[in-house]
Amino acid sequence: MPDQATVHRIAVLGTGRVGTTLARAFARSGYEVIVGSRDPDALDEERRGQLGEVAVAAFSEAVAGADVVVDALPGEHAVEVVSSLGDLLDGVVVLDVANPLDTSRGMPPTLLVKDTDSLAEQIQRACPRARVVKSLNTVNAAVMVDPGSVGDGDTTVFVAGDDPAARELVAGLLTELGWRDVLDLGDLTAARGIEMWLPLWVRLMQILGTAQFNLRIVR
Amino acid sequence: MPDQATVHRIAVLGTGRVGTTLARAFARSGYEVIVGSRDPDALDEERRGQLGEVAVAAFSEAVAGADVVVDALPGEHAVEVVSSLGDLLDGVVVLDVANPLDTSRGMPPTLLVKDTDSLAEQIQRACPRARVVKSLNTVNAAVMVDPGSVGDGDTTVFVAGDDPAARELVAGLLTELGWRDVLDLGDLTAARGIEMWLPLWVRLMQILGTAQFNLRIVR
Numbered sequence: 001m002p003d004q005a006t007v008h009r010i011a012v013l014g015t016g017r018v019g020t021t022l023a024r025a026f027a028r029s030g031y032e033v034i035v036g037s038r039d040p041d042a043l044d045e046e047r048r049g050q051l052g053e054v055a056v057a058a059f060s061e062a063v064a065g066a067d068v069v070v071d072a073l074p075g076e077h078a079v080e081v082v083s084s085l086g087d088l089l090d091g092v093v094v095l096d097v098a099n100p101l102d103t104s105r106g107m108p109p110t111l112l113v114k115d116t117d118s119l120a121e122q123i124q125r126a127c128p129r130a131r132v133v134k135s136l137n138t139v140n141a142a143v144m145v146d147p148g149s150v151g152d153g154d155t156t157v158f159v160a161g162d163d164p165a166a167r168e169l170v171a172g173l174l175t176e177l178g179w180r181d182v183l184d185l186g187d188l189t190a191a192r193g194i195e196m197w198l199p200l201w202v203r204l205m206q207i208l209g210t211a212q213f214n215l216r217i218v219r
Numbered sequence: 220m221p222d223q224a225t226v227h228r229i230a231v232l233g234t235g236r237v238g239t240t241l242a243r244a245f246a247r248s249g250y251e252v253i254v255g256s257r258d259p260d261a262l263d264e265e266r267r268g269q270l271g272e273v274a275v276a277a278f279s280e281a282v283a284g285a286d287v288v289v290d291a292l293p294g295e296h297a298v299e300v301v302s303s304l305g306d307l308l309d310g311v312v313v314l315d316v317a318n319p320l321d322t323s324r325g326m327p328p329t330l331l332v333k334d335t336d337s338l339a340e341q342i343q344r345a346c347p348r349a350r351v352v353k354s355l356n357t358v359n360a361a362v363m364v365d366p367g368s369v370g371d372g373d374t375t376v377f378v379a380g381d382d383p384a385a386r387e388l389v390a391g392l393l394t395e396l397g398w399r400d401v402l403d404l405g406d407l408t409a410a411r412g413i414e415m416w417l418p419l420w421v422r423l424m425q426i427l428g429t430a431q432f433n434l435r436i437v438r
Contacts (some may be wrong), residue, residue, distance in 0.1 A: 058419070108408075111334050151437035152387070187424050189327075193419030200412030203404050208438050217423060218370035219432035 007072040007169065011036055011062040013081060014072035015043055018097060018141045020050045022070055022082065025145035027054050029176050036062030038081075060085060060094035067175070068093045069130075071123065075100035075112060079122045082130075089130040093166045095173070096191075097136040097144070099158035099185050106178045109200045124162065133170040135159035138201065147178045147214070154181040155214035160190035183217060226388065230255055230281040232300060233291035234262055237316060237360045239269045241289055243418075244364035246273050255281030257300075279304060287312045287392070290342065294309050294319035294331060298341050302347070308349040312385045314392070315339045316355040316363070318417050327421045330414065339410035343381065346374075352380035352389040353410040357420065359430040366397045366433070373400040374433035379409035402436060 012023040013036040013170045020035070021171040025034040029206050035051060036059040043056055056062075056165050063069050069092050078098045081219055083091065100119040101109035111120055135157060136144045143150055147157070157179050161167045185194070193205060197215075231242040232255040233264045239254070246252040253279040254270060262275055275281075281294065282288050282304055283287040290297050294317045310428075320328035332338055354376060355363045364367055366376070369423040376398050379384045404413070407408060424430050 065437050114415070115330050115333055155437050183423075183426070185426055190419075190422045193417075193422050193426075196333070196415040196418055198412075199415055200409075203409045203412050204402075204436060207402070207404055208436075210438065213436060213438035215434040216437050217432060218425050218435050219429065 006034055007067045007173070009034070009066045010068045010070065010071055010213035011066035012070040012181070013059060013062065014070075014074070014098075015047050015051075016072065016074070017057040018144070019070070019072035019140040020047060021145055022072055022097070022136075023051060025177060026173075034066070038067055060088060063092070064090050066092060068095060068169070070094075070098040071098050073098055075119055076102070077128050078119060082123050085127070087129070087150045089127045092130055093163075094123065094127065094132045095132045095136070095170055096123055096132055096134050099137050100195060101198065107174055108199065108206075111198070114196055116190060118191035119164070120160070120171045120187055120189075120195070120196050124188055131161065131163040132188060133157045133159055133163075133166050134188065134194055135170055135174065138194060138197050139214050143212065143214055145177055147180075150212055150214045151216075153177075153215065156183050156186050156217045157183045157214075158183050158190070158194050160185045160194060162188045181216070221377060221429060226286045226392070227251055228253070228285045229289065230285035231292070232278060232281065232291040233289075233317075234266050234270075234275070235291065235293070237363070239289035240360040240364055241291055241316070241355075242270060242273045244396060245392075246271070253281045253415075257332070266320050273364045282307050282311070285311060287314060287388070287420065290312075290315040290317050290341055291355070292317055294338055295321070297338060298345050300363055301342050302345040303335050306348070307384060308346045312382075312388055313342065313346065313348055313349045313356070314353045314389055315342055315351055315353050318356050319414060327418065328418070334411060334416055335412050337407075337410035337413070338408055339379070343407055349408060350382040352382075352385050352409065353413055354378045354389055354393065357418055362431065362433055364396050364405065366399075368429055369433045370435075373398075373435065375391035375400045375402050375436045376433075377402050377404050377409070377413050379404045379413060380435070381407045400435070
């Protein structure tokens with residue numbers, strides 16, 4: 001297992017609820033965290049307040065020197081943003097937590113990519129030397145950083161990526177967030193199934209009346 | 220809740236592992252069960268042996284007089300077969316357990332329909348007066364009829380369909396098979412998410428080395 005001590009700086013791309021929630025959680029764990037934004041000066045006071053002491057910078061400034069870059073961008077912008085970062089992501093572990101949701105035709109969302117491809121694979125192709133790992137996109141922001149808040153036991157989170165050491169490094173970060181059932185699904189094509197979970201998640205949220213739920217793989 | 224006593228005869232379309240497993244389970248529960256086949260005379264001895272006392276007939280003969288028709292056909296043939304049955308399915312509860320898997324390009328399978336449509340909705344459109352309910356396609360045949368064989372507790376099975384009474388009738392059949400966590404997801408568009416679970420299921424089967432697993436929705 002790779003030494004988590006090799007991770008010092010984490011850049012989180014995206015200033016939405018997922019980005020701010022993850023940034024604060026990683027900061028609480030003791031990492032140096034910086035949030036990347038398209039326009040840091042345009043960030044409203046509420047978002048900045050939610051981030052506390054966490055710094056905000058332009059995307060390219062945020063990722064410079066980061067050991068892990070978290071993609072918490074809206075799915076429709078993720079490929080464009082990571083592509084714009086060019087070789088800044090070479091060798092960097094990119095934790096992709098985004099979902100390729102198309103909300104342009106209202107609710108429920110449909111998927112921008114599916115079945116024979118995935119957002120995570122698009123990101124990997126856009127940044128061939130990044131070490132992309134898909135994870136955490138299967139739960140809402142609150143559950144991502146507090147998995148013990150769901151039910152009375154351990155629920156499951158998946159990791160998938162072509163680089164086994166990157167998967168293990170992300171699994172270590174997940175363990176620090178409180179996840180105990182981290183299921184390694186192997187190479188990045190598993191992201192197809194992981195992302196296609198979302199339509200069922202959306203329906204479950206509507207039926208259950210809450211986003212505070214998750215699946216457990218019982219075997 | 221509709222009276223399960225109104226269900227006397229169940230027709231199971233399909234002589235594969237799912238069809239024969241469900242047919243035997245419903246027969247054990249005391250229903251009059253008949254299996255529908257494209258060519259009943261071509262059924263090999265092994266399949267016929269697996270069916271025990273359960274009769275096999277041509278599709279149209281099997282569904283005549285049935286209160287519930289189970290679609291356990293290969294996904295690529297389901298719409299064609301139910302379409303051919305015309306008004307024989309009027310008012311009948313059609314329990315669609317099939318998955319729209321495309322295995323023509325090898326493993327893993329891709330999906331023949333997804334995201335903005337589903338196999339269950341295609342079947343409903345082909346037979347507008349049938350009462351289509353999607354369920355059970357999220358687990359393998361052995362788990363369908365013996366849900367207690369997975370893990371040490373209750374795992375989840377979904378039902379979706381446009382007719383609430385049909386969903387409740389199917390939920391009653393599932394309870395008889397041993398299911399205790401039957402989650403009603405509402406109208407038939409929920410089948411999109413339920414069917415898009417399959418690619419993740421296939422990867423999990425590969426990683427876990429068994430099909431004896433299921434998800435539990437923890438809330």
